[in-house]
Amino acid sequence: MPELITPQGNHAISAILFDKDGTLLEFVPLWGSWAECFLEQFTRQLEVRGLEFPAPYLASLLGTIHNAEGKITGYDRNGPLAMGTMSDLYAILSWQGYLLGLSWAESMELVDICRQEADEMLEQNRPALPLPGLLHFLNDCAAQGLAMAVVTADETAAAEKHLSWLGIRSYFSAVIGTDQTERGKPFPDMALLACEQLGVQPSAAAVIGDTNGDMKMAKAAGAAVAIGITGTAHTPGNAAGDDAADPVTARYYLLPDADSVVQSYQELSFSS
Structure with missing residues (x-):
């Protein structure tokens, strides 16, 4: 099983569930x-x-x-x-x-x-732009044989469209929009459905997202690790976003339920 390396620890996983907006594409x-x-x-x-x-x-x-x-x-x-x-x-x-x-x-x-x-x-x-380092990370995930899915608060048809605009739809075996489950984030329904469609246990899946709702969903589903990606985030009352560039600040103010917080995909890798 591949081992995902994060700044806060390593995790053996067989799948990754990605949020879409702010996680795959620039929000x-x-x-x-x-x-x-x-x-x-x-x-x-x-x-x-x-x-x-x-x-x-x-x-x-x-x-x-x-x-x-x-x-x-x-x-x-x-x-x-x-x-x-x-x-x-x-x-x-x-x-x-x-x-x-x-x-x-x-x-x-x-x-x-x-x-x-x-x-x-x-x-x-069609103003869809990938996050920095995303394509390289997706290729690394594919090379590791990881199953991948998208779990988004957007509706499935719109999500499919945006992924196609980015040219990355083929990386994902499942796209789960909020219209496919009774409850959306922060409840575990979408993550559980994604894991079911990927054929993996939630305990073997990482979740990557940009909101604390993503982190709560991961925890409720029993995911292996909840990873928050901040980019150039904004903390409440901080229009410039300078403080949020610090992962520690982001962890406590934006993503308190995250197991790991990174600013970009360049901070994530796999053990050889």
């Missing part, structure tokens, strides 16, 4: 651009109806970090955009429309218009 280029388009349309659609949503509170709706120009530069890794399902996001925004005076039906229709605009923008631009 902000894809979902930051989607959220910007969605929130812009949301504001515009409210204005058409004679309503106004306070601009300073836009960031708090989905858990996004904005610069002075309003561009999304980061995200709360334990917030709605990172952890929620698409249905969760639509419900959050529909609720805001309802609070401003729309009927629930009107608010859902407004949100659907925004969804269509944001989805069309993604389809046209």
Whole structure:
């Protein structure tokens, strides 16, 4: 059985379960651009109806970090955009429309218009970028004979599409979206289903993710190790993200349930 080497210890595994957004692909280029388009349309659609949503509170709706120009530069890794399902996001925004005076039906229709605009923008631009070192790591995993799966809060069809945009779909024997299980993260359902489809025991699988929900899912499923990958993460109240570049800070503030925390895939390897 291959041995995965992490900065905090080594683990004998036969499979790896990857989160998708923020773990395989860069989160902000894809979902930051989607959220910007969605929130812009949301504001515009409210204005058409004679309503106004306070601009300073836009960031708090989905858990996004904005610069002075309003561009999304980061995200709360334990917030709605990172952890929620698409249905969760639509419900959050529909609720805001309802609070401003729309009927629930009107608010859902407004949100659907925004969804269509944001989805069309993604389809046209396809802003999917792999995390640094990902392709090399996936090749190493394949060379070790590891079974691999994706477990994501996104819906399966969208996940399949994004993996195809990246050109990495062939690495994974299973893609488990939140629509395939009764409960999503932080519950173990998706990890257990992925292990079942891979034909491995959870105790022989590593989980790699960028949110503490991923770590909790791994622990609940009985995974061999829960590995948090931080990249250039943002800690709460730290728009620059400098502190979160320190794995110790990330471990305690962003990923307290992780067994191991790395900033990039270059910190992971296999014993020869």
